[in-house]
Structures are given as structure tokens and as C-alpha cells.
Amino acid sequence: MNEFVETLLELTWHEPKSSYDVVIIGGGGHGLATAYYLATQHGITNVAVLEADYIGSGNSGRNTTIIRANYGIPESIRFYQHSLDLYSTLEQETGCWIMHATKGLLWLAHTESAMRNERARAMLNTACGAETVLVDPTEIKALVPQLDLSGGGRYPVLGASYHIPASTARHDRVVWAYAQGAMQRGVHVLQNTPVTGLIRDGDRVVGVRTATGDISAGVVMSAVGGNVSQIAAHAGVRLPVRTHPLQAFVTNGYAQGFGPIISDTELLCYISQTARGQMLIGHEYDRETSYSLQSSFQFLQANAIKMSYLLPFVRDLKILRQWTGRCDVSADFSPIMGFTDVDGFVITTGWGTWGFKAIPAGGEAMAELIATGRTPELIEPFALSRFAADHAMADQGSTGTR
Amino acid sequence: MLIITCPNCGSRPVEEFRFGGEIPQPPESITDPFERDLDQVWMFTNVAGVQTERWFHDAGCHRWLTATRDTSIDRFVD
Amino acid sequence: MHAPERLDGLRVVATPDALDHAWFEGDVVVFRIAHDEVIAFGAVVAEVPDEHAIVERETAFVGWGLSYPEFDDLVARHVEWPLPTERPALAQGMAAGLPVKLWFEHDRVLLVVSSGFAHEVVERFRLPAFAESVKKQDTRRMRA
Ligand SMILES: Cc1cc2nc3c(=O)[nH]c(=O)nc-3n(C[C@H](O)[C@H](O)[C@H](O)COP(=O)(O)OP(=O)(O)OC[C@H]3O[C@@H](n4cnc5c(N)ncnc54)[C@H](O)[C@@H]3O)c2cc1C
Numbered sequence: 110m111n112e113f114v115e116t117l118l119e120l121t122w123h124e125p126k127s128s129y130d131v132v133i134i135g136g137g138g139h140g141l142a143t144a145y146y147l148a149t150q151h152g153i154t155n156v157a158v159l160e161a162d163y164i165g166s167g168n169s170g171r172n173t174t175i176i177r178a179n180y181g182i183p184e185s186i187r188f189y190q191h192s193l194d195l196y197s198t199l200e201q202e203t204g205c206w207i208m209h210a211t212k213g214l215l216w217l218a219h220t221e222s223a224m225r226n227e228r229a230r231a232m233l234n235t236a237c238g239a240e241t242v243l244v245d246p247t248e249i250k251a252l253v254p255q256l257d258l259s260g261g262g263r264y265p266v267l268g269a270s271y272h273i274p275a276s277t278a279r280h281d282r283v284v285w286a287y288a289q290g291a292m293q294r295g296v297h298v299l300q301n302t303p304v305t306g307l308i309r310d311g312d313r314v315v316g317v318r319t320a321t322g323d324i325s326a327g328v329v330m331s332a333v334g335g336n337v338s339q340i341a342a343h344a345g346v347r348l349p350v351r352t353h354p355l356q357a358f359v360t361n362g363y364a365q366g367f368g369p370i371i372s373d374t375e376l377l378c379y380i381s382q383t384a385r386g387q388m389l390i391g392h393e394y395d396r397e398t399s400y401s402l403q404s405s406f407q408f409l410q411a412n413a414i415k416m417s418y419l420l421p422f423v424r425d426l427k428i429l430r431q432w433t434g435r436c437d438v439s440a441d442f443s444p445i446m447g448f449t450d451v452d453g454f455v456i457t458t459g460w461g462t463w464g465f466k467a468i469p470a471g472g473e474a475m476a477e478l479i480a481t482g483r484t485p486e487l488i489e490p491f492a493l494s495r496f497a498a499d500h501a502m503a504d505q506g507s508t509g510t511r
Numbered sequence: 512m513l514i515i516t517c518p519n520c521g522s523r524p525v526e527e528f529r530f531g532g533e534i535p536q537p538p539e540s541i542t543d544p545f546e547r548d549l550d551q552v553w554m555f556t557n558v559a560g561v562q563t564e565r566w567f568h569d570a571g572c573h574r575w576l577t578a579t580r581d582t583s584i585d586r587f588v589d
Numbered sequence: 590m591h592a593p594e595r596l597d598g599l600r601v602v603a604t605p606d607a608l609d610h611a612w613f614e615g616d617v618v619v620f621r622i623a624h625d626e627v628i629a630f631g632a633v634v635a636e637v638p639d640e641h642a643i644v645e646r647e648t649a650f651v652g653w654g655l656s657y658p659e660f661d662d663l664v665a666r667h668v669e670w671p672l673p674t675e676r677p678a679l680a681q682g683m684a685a686g687l688p689v690k691l692w693f694e695h696d697r698v699l700l701v702v703s704s705g706f707a708h709e710v711v712e713r714f715r716l717p718a719f720a721e722s723v724k725k726q727d728t729r730r731m732r733a
């Protein structure tokens with residue numbers, strides 16, 4: 110947080126208490142949205158969100174902000190579509206300008222088999238209530254005049270699935286909107302407060318340890334992004350999650366408007382234009398697990414080349430910034446939300462490279478779960494217990510997970 | 512640039528290799544055979560520290576090798 | 590510079606010790622690609638003292654013979670790892686994004702790739718392509 114941000118928002122900072130009904134570890138989108146919905150929908154405000162650094166310092170402030178519902182299995186499409194709907198009314202609800210903009214997303218196909226995939230995606234999405242149609246090269250060209258339909262001679266564009274309601278929003282404004290809404294209702298948000306351990310009473314988790322003292326809690330929720338395995342280990346919980354770096358970069362401003370978001374599962378990269386006019390380019394996650402936030406030249410090189418096949422104009426742009434986040438990638442590429450085998454300890458994780466779009470629906474569902482002690486129907490398929498039940502939710506529905 | 516030393520081919524940039532992940536190690540504390548299998552198949556220690564892991568030399572000898580890497584800084588150790 | 594040759598031979602998987610003592614008939618170049626595997630280009634018959642040895646015909650590689658000035662000019666700058674100094678020597682790894690095998694002899698270097706990458710080699714290293722006549726010729730034997 111800095112002065113500029115503080116003047117935009119009405120935030121009231123508190124001294125930590127020694128006990129709360131709910132302690133949420135991690136002040137990213139998921140942690141703060143859960144606190145917000147606990148307060149707004151369930152009247153539970155004796156809640157603290159403990160953030161190691163500043164709010165939004167994790168992936169929620171580092172992502173490429175794509176909000177979409179065109180996933181690969183019905184359970185996911187339904188969940189993400191609900192999140193997309195919540196996003197579209199979030200400005201009204203919170204009174205905060207999150208710069209939400211509907212852009213549409215084109216998922217390009219360069220081969221016949223990719224065309225079959227996109228056709229199947231469009232049909233499945235439509236059947237599950239997410240608006241996706243198949244478009245041909247002429248229609249694509251009308252949406253993105255800059256696109257080289259020959260793909261630099263290497264990646265000819267045969268068609269695409271077009272997910273019409275896909276959108277973007279300013280990531281840190283989403284974090285701040287939820288933080289402000291929660292704090293206005295009495296939730297404590299404590300920055301620079303890393304959780305160093307969990308307090309256990311027999312089989313139960315009953316609180317957290319911090320450098321400034323122990324805090325007891327009725328329920329502890331982990332929403333720590335890529336650090337989830339460490340927090341869960343304090344509770345003796347092992348997770349089907351690996352932490353992978355994900356990188357992205359932006360160029361300097363591109364003077365022309367650039368309509369939709371373009372995604373490419375064959376080239377494993379995607380691009381959109383930010384509100385400032387910069388071209389924002391992302392890619393699949395780094396293959397080796399790591400907690401390092403070091404960005405690589407190899408990543409820049411590979412992506413700059415790939416994008417220039419599709420959009421020759423990017424050759425004339427300059428790379429402005431490059432950065433990395435730590436992603437909690439689940440073994441089946443679906444989120445993991447809900448109870449663990451340990452009483453008093455719930456988790457929201459497995460958000461990998463795709464969890465920004467899920468912040469509203471994930472937060473809302475976790476708040477209901479904590480408030481009622483029951484798993485909401487919408488997230489039942491995403492329980493941790495699915496792995497033991499041999500019911501993994503394999504969904505390689507993100508650009509980088511194929 | 513990260514360098515891996517392949518016993519067959521010598522020192523090569525990491526881009527020549529495919530990552531095979533941490534070697535699954537169900538903790539001793541899990542004794543039930545079903546729980547051990549479950550852990551072996553699905554769970555990861557995902558340590559932020561030194562990890563023993565497998566790499567496949569894709570651009571060279573096509574053999575798996577074992578390496579140790581500190582995942583908190585992404586550097587090989589030894 | 591010459592057009593590439595198709596390299597035929599035998600691929601053998603056996604114990605490391607058996608491979609140390611293997612014998613191949615003919616005018617062969619033997620690539621020890623791993624401790625337990627060799628490709629013997631030019632070989633038609635192999636004797637390997639390992640009853641479990643796997644011996645298969647290998648026809649999936651092509652090679653370009655380059656003089657050292659040609660190698661230095663066209664290939665060496667694409668290699669981002671140290672090249673061997675002894676002769677003969679095999680080096681395998683990535684060059685210009687392609688998995689290559691390099692065989693260093695006293696007076697020439699053989700650049701070998703899996704034939705699926707042949708056209709990429711031509712493009713990326715600016716090496717000569719297959720001539721139509723070469724394609725049809727049986728080049729089971731390599732010129733030394
Ligand atoms: C480059 C990049 C691009 C992405 N693009 C997209 C996209 O286009 N669309 C999309 O939907 N998703 C995208 N994602 C994924 C998305 O950003 C994440 O899934 C999402 O932000 C996760 O939110 P979170 O609240 O779970 O985690 P985070 O935002 O990472 O928050 C976790 C917080 O926990 C804190 N924390 C960690 N350990 C502790 C501790 N011990 N004690 C206290 N606090 C702790 C961290 O400091 C952090 O602030 C992208 C991610 C990256 C890195």
C-alpha cells in the first residue's frame with residue numbers, strides 16, 4: 110500500500126486482537142473476497158486477514174486479469190460463469206471502479222485437430238451456459254485486423270472459438286475493492302504479518318502463530334497462493350499441489366486499439382491490450398517447480414517470437430516490464446476448495462494460473478462454507494477429498510496447461 | 512542460465528531437459544497402505560528448499576537423471 | 590560443402606561393459622549416446638557379449654560432413670555449451686533449438702540430426718539441402 114492507494118480507498122487499519130472467529134491467511138483476492146462475503150452475506154465480521162507483505166502483493170496483483178468461463182468440464186464452466194456474472198456487477202455492488210471491460214476472447218486454431226477442439230469447446234460451453242461460438246478466418250479478421258491469418262507462414266489460422274463475455278479488470282483494484290468492503294464492515298486486515306505456524310489442539314487447528322504473537326481462531330483458512338504447501342504442512346495436510354513460476358510481460362503503448370483477448374493453445378501464449386494501451390503477453394507456466402520470482406530471458410525470447418508470427422506489429426514495440434508470480438498448480442488443473450481432514454482448517458488453493466477470474470465466486474463459496482459448515486453445491490466437485498475418491502477434475506482449460 | 516550436468520553428455524543448459532518433478536516420497540508417518548498409495552500418486556511435498564528431482568535429457572542422451580535443487584532460489588546444489 | 594547423407598546403421602542397447610567390448614562389421618562410426626546405448630552408423634552386423642542386448646536397424650538420421658572452417662562459420666556460434674577438445678569425440682545437445690549430435694574427427698565434423706529435423710537444419714544453419722539424386726542413393730556406408 111502506498112499513499113496514492115490510501116487516498117483512493119477508505120481503509121481503517123487495526124491492531125491485532127488475540128482471538129477472532131475466523132482467521133484468513135493471505136491477503137490476496139481469495140482471502141479478501143472470503144472476508145468480504147463473510148461480512149456482507151453472513152454478518153460475520155469478527156474476522157482477520159493476515160497478509161505477509163502488503164495486500165495484493167501475491168498473484169492477485171501480478172496477473173494478466175483475464176476473466177472468462179470457457180473451460181473444459183461442466184463443473185468448471187458453471188463455477189467460472191457464476192464468477193464472471195459476479196464480476197460484471199462488482200462495481201455496482203462495491204462502489205469501486207475496478208475498470209471492468211468486456212472484450213471477448215478468441216481461442217485460435219491452426220490445425221484440423223485444434224479446430225475439432227475449439228468446436229467441441231464452443232458446444233460444451235454453450236450447453237453449460239457460457240456464450241462461445243465458432244468463428245471463421247473472415248470473422249476473426251474483422252475482430253482483429255492486425256492478425257496475420259497465415260501465422261507468419263507457419264501457423265495458419267483456420268478458425269477460433271469466440272467467447273463473447275470474456276473480460277478484464279484492473280487486478281489490484283479488485284483486491285482493494287474487497288479489502289475496503291470488508292474493512293468498512295469491521296474486518297481486520299493486518300499487513301506485514303506472516304503466519305509462521307498453526308496452533309493445534311489435538312487434531313484441531315485452533316489458531317495461528319505470528320512474529321508478534323499467537324492468534325486463536327474458530328476457523329483458519331489458508332489462502333496463501335503458491336505458499337500453500339508450507340501452511341498446510343503445519344496442519345499435517347499434504348496437497349496435490351506444486352508451485353510453478355508464471356511469467357508475463359508488457360510492451361510500451363500501441364497506438365491503435367486492439368479489441369479482443371487472443372489465446373493460442375498451440376503456441377501456448379496469449380495477448381491483450383491494457384487500459385494504458387500496452388500489449389500484455391502471457392505464456393504457460395515454467396515447467397520446473399520453483400518459489401523463485403526470477404524472470405528469464407528465454408521466456409521473453411520465446412514469446413516475442415511466437416507473438417510476432419500472429420501479430421507482426423509487436424515487432425516494432427519495446428518490452429517495458431517483465432515479472433513472475435508463484436502459482437499453486439493442482440494435479441488436475443482444477444481448484445481445491447473446502448474442508449481438509451483437519452478440523453478448523455479449510456483451504457482455497459489450486460488456483461494456479463487461472464484463479465483471478467475465480468475471486469468473486471471462490472470467495473463467496475468459501476464464506477458460505479465457513480459460515481454454514483457445509484460445502485455449497487457449486488464447489489462440491491472441487492473438494493480435496495476428490496483425489497482419495499478417485500474423482501479428479503481434469504480440466505486443462507487454460508492456455509498453459511495443455 | 513541454469514546448467515544441468517548430465518552423466519552421459521556433460522554440462523548443458525536446462526532448456527535441453529524435461530522436468531520430471533520431485534521424486535514421490537510418502538512420509539513415514541503414513542502407514543495405511545491405501546493412504547500411502549494415494550500420497551505416492553497425488554501428493555507433493557512441494558518443498559521451498561532442497562528437492563531431489565528427476566530430469567530427462569531430451570536434446571541429448573534420452574536418459575533420466577537425478578538432481579538436487581534449491582527451489583527457493585531455483586539453483587542446483589552439489 | 591556436401592549435401593547431407595542418410596545414415597543407416599544399428600542401434601544397440603546392452604550393458605555398459607558389453608558395449609565396451611562390442612564389435613561391428615564394416616567401416617563404422619560408433620556413437621556412444623549413453624552408458625548403455627550406441628548407434629553404430631555403417632554397421633550391418635554387430636557382435637555384443639550380452640545375451641539380452643537389443644540390436645535394431647537404425648535409419649532415422651541424416652548427417653552433414655563439414656570442414657572445421659565450415660563448422661566454425663555455420664554451426665559453432667549456435668552452440669551454447671563447451672565443445673569437446675579431444676578427437677574423435679561425440680557431443681550431443683541443443684544447437685539453434687534443435688537436438689543435434691556432433692562427431693568431431695581430426696579433419697571434419699559430422700553434424701547428425703534425426704531426419705525429421707533435416708529441413709530445420711537447412712533453414713537454421715544455412716546448410717545445403719538434399720539433392721534429389723542423393724535422396725535416392727543408398728548411403729549405408731559413410732565416407733570416412
Ligand atoms: C503472471 C500471471 C498471470 C496470471 N493471469 C491470470 C489471468 O489472466 N486470469 C486468471 O484468472 N488468473 C491469472 N493468474 C492467476 C491468478 O493471479 C491467481 O490464481 C490468483 O491471483 C490467486 O489469488 P490468491 O488470493 O489465491 O493468491 P495470491 O494473490 O497469491 O495471494 C496470496 C497471499 O498470501 C500471502 N501469503 C503467503 N504466505 C503467507 C503467510 N505465511 N502468511 C501470511 N500471508 C501469506 C502472500 O503474500 C499473498 O499476498 C495469473 C497469475 C500470474 C502469476
Ligand SMILES: [Zn+2]
Pocket residue numbers: 517518519520521568571572573574
Ligand atoms: Zn544426456
